[in-house]
Amino acid sequence: MHAKIHPHEPELSRRVVVDDKLSNSSVTALTVWRKSLVFSCNGFTVFDSSGNLVFRVDNYASDLKDEIVLMDAAGMALLTIRRKSWLSLQNQWKGFLGEFRDGKKPLFVVRRVTSLLIPTKTLAEVYMCSSAKRKGKPQFDYRVEGYYAKRSFTILNSLNKVVAEVKPKQVRSEITLGGDVFNLTVNPGYDQAFVMGLIVVLDQMMPS
Incomplete structure (x- = not known):
């Protein structure tokens, strides 16, 4: 298990790989259950x-x-x-590869976006700690747009390319299972663990 950056990619938002096996060459569809398999414990359980x-x-x-x-x-x-x-005045979370230990450098930082003056659908911005800051370019590497409470949001990179999408889980077109079960679609080349880590952060930033 390791963090990996693909330097040959032209995208400003370089792709993070927590584990090589978790980055597929095709679209990956996952079902996320907002509940732990452990009795009387909150969390998430994710199935392919x-x-x-x-x-x-x-x-x-x-x-x-x-x-x-x-x-x-x-x-x-x-x-x-x-x-x-x-x-801290800002709602911020840091993501570390594997288990945390003192002195370990974070892989990314997620900041909640709030604006009292300008309406925005942007929920959060993600900053990769390995990214070089470029003049005249957006400082964030990824952003999340949509509505977390409705389980309807999109993760995009700094070039506005869709990384992953979350939508409510439906068993039939007219039946939605509710907010605790939802679909997660991860586009090719993006690490599923990184995406799921962002969802865990959003759940803490915007508990519902």
């Missing part, structure tokens, strides 16, 4: 289109927690998500 367990989050027992771990099906830590500080 064949019903196989892909990711799990079951290490927090309240709506808000300072540290959350995204694991694979076997329980190995892929990402550790940590709140920057309760004292």
